[in-house]
Amino acid sequence: MPILRYHAADFGGGNSLLVGTHDLDVSWEQINWAAQTVGKAEHHVGMHGLFSLFEAAYRTTIVWANLMESASGRLIKSPAYEALDPSEKGSISYYLGLIFAKLFAFRRLDTPWLLHFDVYREEHEAVLEGNEKPDLIGLNAAGNWIVYEAKGRTGGFLTSVLDDAKGQAQEITTIGGIEPVLRVGSLVYFRSDGLHLSVVDPPSDKSRRRRDVKLSERDFLAQYYATFDAAVDVRQNARREERNGEEYRILELNDLDVAIGVPVAARLERRVTPPRQIDDASFIGPDGIEIALGGAWSQVNMRRDPRVRTR
Template sequence: MPNLTYYSQKFPPHFKIRAEETTNVSWAELVWAAITVGKPESRNLFLHGIYSHFEYRMRLYMLKVHLMESASGEYEQTQVYKGLDPSEKTALSYFLGLTMAKLLAHRRLKTPWLQHIDRCQEKLNFVAKKRPDLVGLSRESEWLVMEAKGRSGAADEKALQNAELQTDELLDINGITDLLRVVSMTYFAGPGSLRVRWQDPPEFNQEAPSLTIEPLEFLRLYYEPLRSFINPAEQQITSESFSGFTFNMVTLSDFDVRIGLINQPDNFFLERPNWARNAQITRYLNPASGAVDDRTFLGDDGILIQLGSTWDIEAMRQEPLERRPIS
């Protein structure tokens, strides 16, 4: 399982986040983060039949083709990534920035629901070019504002400062100004090893506009794209048991990935915010054998990822063209 090193500053003590941490992040968890965080230009595509399928496949393609595991056990750029032109690298870096923001918000800030603020467009009382990328809801129904940046090379201090300004441009959510405001930057250090820097800016703009949205409506918007994708009218869906819950599963055989959504209404997550603790013991386990399986991940948002053998360590330590084909 690859390692991720990230650097943290200015977080409240109760999060117990050290200045530098290195942790295991499985490919399954990375896939989960990539497909569950929004991008503004795709918010409409998700809602239109076959285009939803293209969007999910695009995200899987960007991970599997552009990242690999190094001999030292870190995520690093593939030769395909290094061969992209600057504009392509910019788009991919932005996508990775969103992905790592989602992953760390879930892991360290107890915030499994994070989506692009444009998903909540109708609930915003302003139209402005400068605003934060992401808004999130924690398991304790607390709100998070986040700005995510990405670079294909070293970290950019000026971009981090600009990101802090963007988190300032939302005064409150439902009248609450005491929001956790976070900026993150995903970048590549040294020969191309993935890193993240993130921090909690201390201030906000007293003149900034507001967002008014109820938690249940926020969850509806969050799950809407996946429910559109996991649709029996569009493709074959199976119902399966995992960790004591039932999931509606879809298989993307061309990427050797299975995606599942827990069969529960949205209010389940508000009424049982700690439901996932019952499933945590098997989060990285194979439900059939109990053997360690880093190709399975269950998020606190009830989205399940199961990867096939083409994502194992032997495959993902090779360049994309050298990997064995999906059988």
């Protein structure tokens, strides 16, 4: 399994054990699950169906083309990533920042759901001022809100970037009138030994002007699953399978050797599915979304340059 190294600071209370440097065993299924489920800002585009399908393929392609597993198991840049020009690397780094923010939120913060703040732009434009805002709003398994700003860098760690993330995470004071339990800032970056994630939960800044996002849990969850439904709807002949008594529709991205399982029943109430690595190639996340990978994603293959991998 690939290894994610993270560095956590300023977490208190029940999250104090996060503090320090730790290695987290992940899987390519979990990384793909995070890539597919983080943000979902494009739900407006997703209403057009085919574009949601393109988006799903694009998110998986980012992982496939730009990451490898080293002989020691660390996540490293691929030669394809190294060959990109600086602006392209910046775009990919942004997405990697989101992907590993989602993975960390799931594995260490018990937060299955993260949506882009801009999903609710029309509702809160009058509340927030200026350009400073966080990337993500999250809902944890207990029904508490979190705010998360995720950043990614092509180069190494830069304190000023993480400081910016900390500030943006504090821009929202309440969601639906309730104060978030966490305001997290994170930074994904590369060192010579591979990918690192630095993550902090700065103390709340009580001096900030009150800024509220008008949002209910039900609306949040409806938006979260909207893009998946739109993507599967394009494939009207998508096969159906059962998972622990629940019916799933399967979206197959055949060229990428990936299948995405989406629950048929609308999930408008908070319900956490026990996350499980079903076998060496299938994972169901706590949000109920399933990712199944074919042989193209084997450890042997993912340790190769993407240009010579077999499918």
